[in-house]
Amino acid sequence: MSCINVTIWNEFRHEKHDEGIKKIYPDGIHNAIKNYLDKVDGLNVRTATLDEPEHGLTDEVINSTDVMLWWGHMAHGEVRDDIVNKVWNRVQKGMGLIVLHSGHASKIFQKITGTRSSDLKWREDGDIERLWVIDHNHPITQGIGDYIELPSEEVYGETFEIPTPDELLFISWFEGGEVFRSGLTYRRGNGKVFYFRPGHESVPTYHNPKILRVIENAVKWAAPLGYPDYPTGYVRPLSPVGGKIIK
Amino acid sequence: MSCINVTIWNEFRHEKHDEGIKKIYPDGIHNAIKNYLDKVDGLNVRTATLDEPEHGLTDEVINSTDVMLWWGHMAHGEVRDDIVNKVWNRVQKGMGLIVLHSGHASKIFQKITGTRSSDLKWREDGDIERLWVIDHNHPITQGIGDYIELPSEEVYGETFEIPTPDELLFISWFEGGEVFRSGLTYRRGNGKVFYFRPGHESVPTYHNPKILRVIENAVKWAAPLGYPDYPTGYVRPLSPVGGKIIK
Amino acid sequence: MSCINVTIWNEFRHEKHDEGIKKIYPDGIHNAIKNYLDKVDGLNVRTATLDEPEHGLTDEVINSTDVMLWWGHMAHGEVRDDIVNKVWNRVQKGMGLIVLHSGHASKIFQKITGTRSSDLKWREDGDIERLWVIDHNHPITQGIGDYIELPSEEVYGETFEIPTPDELLFISWFEGGEVFRSGLTYRRGNGKVFYFRPGHESVPTYHNPKILRVIENAVKWAAPLGYPDYPTGYVRPLSPVGGKIIK
Amino acid sequence: MSCINVTIWNEFRHEKHDEGIKKIYPDGIHNAIKNYLDKVDGLNVRTATLDEPEHGLTDEVINSTDVMLWWGHMAHGEVRDDIVNKVWNRVQKGMGLIVLHSGHASKIFQKITGTRSSDLKWREDGDIERLWVIDHNHPITQGIGDYIELPSEEVYGETFEIPTPDELLFISWFEGGEVFRSGLTYRRGNGKVFYFRPGHESVPTYHNPKILRVIENAVKWAAPLGYPDYPTGYVRPLSPVGGKIIK
Numbered sequence: 007m008s009c010i011n012v013t014i015w016n017e018f019r020h021e022k023h024d025e026g027i028k029k030i031y032p033d034g035i036h037n038a039i040k041n042y043l044d045k046v047d048g049l050n051v052r053t054a055t056l057d058e059p060e061h062g063l064t065d066e067v068i069n070s071t072d073v074m075l076w077w078g079h080m081a082h083g084e085v086r087d088d089i090v091n092k093v094w095n096r097v098q099k100g101m102g103l104i105v106l107h108s109g110h111a112s113k114i115f116q117k118i119t120g121t122r123s124s125d126l127k128w129r130e131d132g133d134i135e136r137l138w139v140i141d142h143n144h145p146i147t148q149g150i151g152d153y154i155e156l157p158s159e160e161v162y163g164e165t166f167e168i169p170t171p172d173e174l175l176f177i178s179w180f181e182g183g184e185v186f187r188s189g190l191t192y193r194r195g196n197g198k199v200f201y202f203r204p205g206h207e208s209v210p211t212y213h214n215p216k217i218l219r220v221i222e223n224a225v226k227w228a229a230p231l232g233y234p235d236y237p238t239g240y241v242r243p244l245s246p247v248g249g250k251i252i253k
Numbered sequence: 254m255s256c257i258n259v260t261i262w263n264e265f266r267h268e269k270h271d272e273g274i275k276k277i278y279p280d281g282i283h284n285a286i287k288n289y290l291d292k293v294d295g296l297n298v299r300t301a302t303l304d305e306p307e308h309g310l311t312d313e314v315i316n317s318t319d320v321m322l323w324w325g326h327m328a329h330g331e332v333r334d335d336i337v338n339k340v341w342n343r344v345q346k347g348m349g350l351i352v353l354h355s356g357h358a359s360k361i362f363q364k365i366t367g368t369r370s371s372d373l374k375w376r377e378d379g380d381i382e383r384l385w386v387i388d389h390n391h392p393i394t395q396g397i398g399d400y401i402e403l404p405s406e407e408v409y410g411e412t413f414e415i416p417t418p419d420e421l422l423f424i425s426w427f428e429g430g431e432v433f434r435s436g437l438t439y440r441r442g443n444g445k446v447f448y449f450r451p452g453h454e455s456v457p458t459y460h461n462p463k464i465l466r467v468i469e470n471a472v473k474w475a476a477p478l479g480y481p482d483y484p485t486g487y488v489r490p491l492s493p494v495g496g497k498i499i500k
Numbered sequence: 501m502s503c504i505n506v507t508i509w510n511e512f513r514h515e516k517h518d519e520g521i522k523k524i525y526p527d528g529i530h531n532a533i534k535n536y537l538d539k540v541d542g543l544n545v546r547t548a549t550l551d552e553p554e555h556g557l558t559d560e561v562i563n564s565t566d567v568m569l570w571w572g573h574m575a576h577g578e579v580r581d582d583i584v585n586k587v588w589n590r591v592q593k594g595m596g597l598i599v600l601h602s603g604h605a606s607k608i609f610q611k612i613t614g615t616r617s618s619d620l621k622w623r624e625d626g627d628i629e630r631l632w633v634i635d636h637n638h639p640i641t642q643g644i645g646d647y648i649e650l651p652s653e654e655v656y657g658e659t660f661e662i663p664t665p666d667e668l669l670f671i672s673w674f675e676g677g678e679v680f681r682s683g684l685t686y687r688r689g690n691g692k693v694f695y696f697r698p699g700h701e702s703v704p705t706y707h708n709p710k711i712l713r714v715i716e717n718a719v720k721w722a723a724p725l726g727y728p729d730y731p732t733g734y735v736r737p738l739s740p741v742g743g744k745i746i747k
Numbered sequence: 748m749s750c751i752n753v754t755i756w757n758e759f760r761h762e763k764h765d766e767g768i769k770k771i772y773p774d775g776i777h778n779a780i781k782n783y784l785d786k787v788d789g790l791n792v793r794t795a796t797l798d799e800p801e802h803g804l805t806d807e808v809i810n811s812t813d814v815m816l817w818w819g820h821m822a823h824g825e826v827r828d829d830i831v832n833k834v835w836n837r838v839q840k841g842m843g844l845i846v847l848h849s850g851h852a853s854k855i856f857q858k859i860t861g862t863r864s865s866d867l868k869w870r871e872d873g874d875i876e877r878l879w880v881i882d883h884n885h886p887i888t889q890g891i892g893d894y895i896e897l898p899s900e901e902v903y904g905e906t907f908e909i910p911t912p913d914e915l916l917f918i919s920w921f922e923g924g925e926v927f928r929s930g931l932t933y934r935r936g937n938g939k940v941f942y943f944r945p946g947h948e949s950v951p952t953y954h955n956p957k958i959l960r961v962i963e964n965a966v967k968w969a970a971p972l973g974y975p976d977y978p979t980g981y982v983r984p985l986s987p988v989g990g991k992i993i994k
Binding site: 383385386387388389399410411412417420421424425426427430431432434 | 879882893905906911915918919920921924925926928
Binding site for chain 3: 839858859860861862863866867868869870872874902904906908910911913923924925933934935936977978979980981982983984985
C-alpha cells in the first residue's frame with residue numbers, strides 16, 4: 007500500500023517568541039504532532055511554516071499532499087491569498103484538511119465554510135475542558151472512550167458561526183459554563199474536512215495521547231480514496247432529445 | 254407589519270445584446286421577476302444591475318435589503334470582489350439570498366458554498382425539464398403540486414460540486430438523460446440561502462407561473478426573523494472557574 | 501386565519517401521586533402548558549392524558565390535531581401500541597409533534613427516530629442547566645437571547661442515541677460536567693418534530709417564561725402548511741418508454 | 748484481520764414460483780449475491796430466507812452478523828415482529844444493514860427510518876434506469892465511474908417518504924420521466940444503513956458487475972468498527988454540583 011502524504015502547516019510564531027510556550031513546544035506545535043505521526047505506519051509526514059518561502063507550500067508540496075493539517079492564530083492575515091486558493095483547490099480535488107484550534111479563523115477555513123467562523127466566545131482562565139464523544143462508531147473517535155478530559159484549556163463558547171456540520175463528533179464542556187461543538191466534519195468538493203477545537207499554544211494539549219490519537223484517526227479518515235475525474239462542462243446528450251435512447 | 258425589502262440583482266447583458274432574448278425579456282430578467290413580485294403583498298421590491306455604479310449595490314442598498322436575488326452568467330468575473338464581500342457579510346448577519354440558474358458559478362455562490370460550484374455538466378438542446386418536489390411541507394414548494402414541467406430548458410447534469418444541502422426541495426429530470434439537484438437550501442451565519450436551477454436566458458422560464466410562485470415562496474422563506482445580536486469575542490466566565498456558579 | 505389545533509398529551513401520574521410535584525403542578529404539567537398557550541392568539545388548545553379512555557386520543561381527537569405535545573415518564577409501557585401507531589400515522593400526514601423531556605424514551609419518539617433514544621446518562625442532583633442557543637435565526641429560538649438558565653434540573657448526558665437531527669437548536673451545559681443536545685428538529689413524512697429536553701416533574705421548569713416561549717414558538721413552527729396529497733402507488737408513464745414525451 | 752460476517756436475507760418466494768424469475772435467479776437472489784461476495788477477500792458470507800425456521804435469523808445468526816442484507820417484496824407482512832425487533836436492536840449496537848430495492852417497504856426499514864417509506868410512485872414498463880453518482884469520494888461509489896446504466900428496470904418515482912438521508916450517493920433517472928433518490932445512507936444508533944434501489948426480481952440486475960461492486964463496497968463500508976460500550980443510565984456526577992471539579 008502506498009503512503010498517505012501528510013503536510014503539517016503551522017504558523018510557528020508563538021513558539022519562537024514566548025518563553026513559556028517554547029518550553030511546551032520547543033520545536034513548534036508542528037513537530038510535536040510530527041513526532042507522533044512519524045511513528046504511525048503508512049504515513050509520510052513533512053511540515054511547512056508561515057515564514058518559509060511561499061509559507062512552505064509550493065505547488066509541488068501542495069500537489070503531493072493527501073492530508074494537510076493547519077494551525078494558525080496571530081498571523082492569519084499574513085497568509086497569502088493565492089496560496090490559500092491553491093490549498094482550497096486541492097481540497098476540491100480530494101485532499102483532506104484538518105483545521106486545528108484557532109485555525110477556525112484562518113482564511114482557508116472561512117473559505118471552506120462560507121462563514122465568518124471567527125465569531126464565537128472565548129476566554130483564557132485555565133478551565134477544565136471535557137470533550138464528549140457524540141458518535142462512537144466513527145473512525146475519528148476510535149480508541150477514545152467516553153470523553154477526553156484536558157486539565158486546562160482556552161475556552162471557546164457557542165454560538166460558533168459555522169454551517170451545520172455533516173457530522174458532529176465531539177461537544178466540549180467547560181468548567182466556567184460554556185459548551186462548544188468541538189469536532190466537526192465537512193465535505194467540500196471531493197475533499198474531507200475535520201475541525202478539532204483543542205490546542206491552545208500555552209498548554210501541552212498536543213502532548214495528550216488521546217488528542218494525538220484523534221489527530222491520527224482524522225488523518226486516516228481524511229485521506230482521499232483517489233482524485234476522481236468525471237466529466238464536467240459541455241456534454242453531448244446521452245439520448246437524442248425527444249427520441250429513443252441510444253445504447 | 255413591515256415590508257420585506259427585496260433587491261433583484263441581474264447581470265443584464267444578454268437581454269441588451271441578443272435580439273431573441275430581448276424579445277423574451279424586453280426589460281431584463283430582473284424586471285420580469287419584479288413585475289410579478291410587485292403584486293405580492295408585503296414586499297418592497299427594487300432592482301440592481303451590473304453596469305450601474307457599484308453594480309447598483311451601494312452600502313445603502315445592501316444594508317437595507319432583507320432578501321437579495323442574484324442572476325448572472327457571462328460576466329461573473331466583472332463583479333467587484335469588495336461588493337461580493339459586502340453581500341456575503343450581509344448574509345452572515347441575516348439577509349436572505351436567492352441564487353438563480355447560472356448564478357451557481359457566481360463569486361457570491363462560490364463564497365457561500367465553499368466549493369467551485371461551477372463544476373457540472375451542461376448542454377443546450379431544448380430538453381423538457383421536470384422539477385419533482387421532494388418536500389411537500391416546505392414553505393418554498395407550496396402551491397406547486399407534484400412537479401413543474403418546463404417545455405424547453407438548458408440542461409445541467411450531476412455531479413454538481415456543492416456541499417450537501419441542508420434541504421433538498423427539487424430534483425430535475427431532463428429528457429436527454431440527466432438529473433440535477435435543482436432546489437437547495439443552505440444556512441450561512443444567520444442568513445438563509447436558496448438555489449433554484451431553472452431560468453436560462455433564451456427561454457421564457459421567468460414567465461412560468463409555477464416558477465414565479467417558487468420565487469415568491471422563497472423570498473418569504475428567506476426573509477430574516479431579525480438581525481440577531483449576541484455576544485462574541487472575549488467574555489468573562491459565567492462562573493468562577495473551579496468554584497460555585499454565581500447567580 | 502384558522503386556528504392551530506393543539507393537543508397536549510400528558511402521562512399525568514407523578515402530579516397525582518407525589519405531594520411535592522402536586523404543589524408545583526396542581527393541575528398537571530399539561531395544564532401548566534395549556535394555561536400559557538391559551539393566551540396565545542391563533543391556538544385552539546385541549547389536553548389528553550393516559551388514564552382517560554383511549555388515553556384521551558380518540559380517532560376524532562388525533563385526526564383534528566395539528567400539533568401534539570407529548571410528556572411521559574414512568575408509564576411509557578402502558579401506552580397502547582395501536583394508539584401510538586395512529587399518532588405516528590398522523591405525523592406522516594403532516595401533524596407536528598413536540599416531545600418533551602423524558603418523552604425521549606416514549607414509544608412514539610422511538611418510532612419516530614428509529615433508535616432506542618432512551619439510552620443516555622442521567623442523574624438528579626439539582627444541577628444548574630444552561631441551554632445555549634445554536635441557531636439565532638430559527639423560529640423556535642426567537643425571543644430567547646443567548647441562553648436559558650434553569651436553577652435546578654435533572655441532568656441528561658451524552659451519548660444520546662438518536663439520528664443526527666435535521667437542526668440542532670440548543671445544547672445544554674450542566675454544572676456537574678455533562679453536555680446534551682437538548683433542542684432538536686426532525687422531519688418525518690410531512691410532519692415536523694421537535695424534541696426539547698428540560699421539564700423534569702420535580703422542578704417548576706414549565707413555569708419558566710423562556711421555556712414556555714420556546715414551546716409556543718415550537719407549536720407555531722410545527723403547525724403543518726397543509727396535509728399534502730400527491731400521487732403514490734402505481735402510475736402510468738409520463739412519456740411512452742423509449743419514445744417521445746407526450747405533452 | 749478477522750472477517751466481516753455477512754448474512755444475506757432474502758424473502759425467496761418469487762424465484763420459487765415464477766418460471767421467468769427462476770431462470771434469472773435459479774438459486775434465488777441471495778445466492779446470486781453470495782456467489783459474488785464469496786470471491787471477495789475478508790468476507791464470511793451466509794444466507795437466510797423467510798421460509799426457514801425463524802426466517803433463518805436465530806439469535807445465534809443475528810448476534811454473529813456484522814452486516815445484513817435485506818431483500819423482500821411480496822411477503823413483508825409475514826416477517827415476525829419479534830425477529831424484526833432483534834435485527835433492529837443489533838443495528839443499534841453496530842451491525843450494518845443494507846436494504847435492497849422493494850425492501851424499502853419492509854418492516855425493518857420502516858422501523859429504521861421512522862416513516863412509511865413504502866410511499867412512492869412505481870410502474871413496470873422496462874425503462875432504462877441511469878444511476879448518477881452524486882459523491883465520487885465515498886467508499887460506496889468507488890469503481891463505478893460517472894453512472895450505472897441498467898437497460899430495463901422497474902421504475903420508482905419521487906416523492907419517496909423518507910427522512911433526509913445522511914448521505915445521498917445516487918440519483919436515478921428513468922426513461923419515462925421520473926427521478927428517485929436511489930442510494931442513501933443513514934446512521935441509527937451505532938449501526939450504518941445503506942438503501943440501494945435497483946434490483947427488481949424480473950430483471951438480471953444482480954448479475955450486473957457495477958451493481959455487485961456497489962454491494963461489495965457497501966458491505967465493507969457498513970461493517971462496524973466495533974460494538975462500542977459506553978455508560979448509559981444513572982451516573983454519579985463528575986464533579987460535586989456547585990463545587991470544584993475533582994480530578
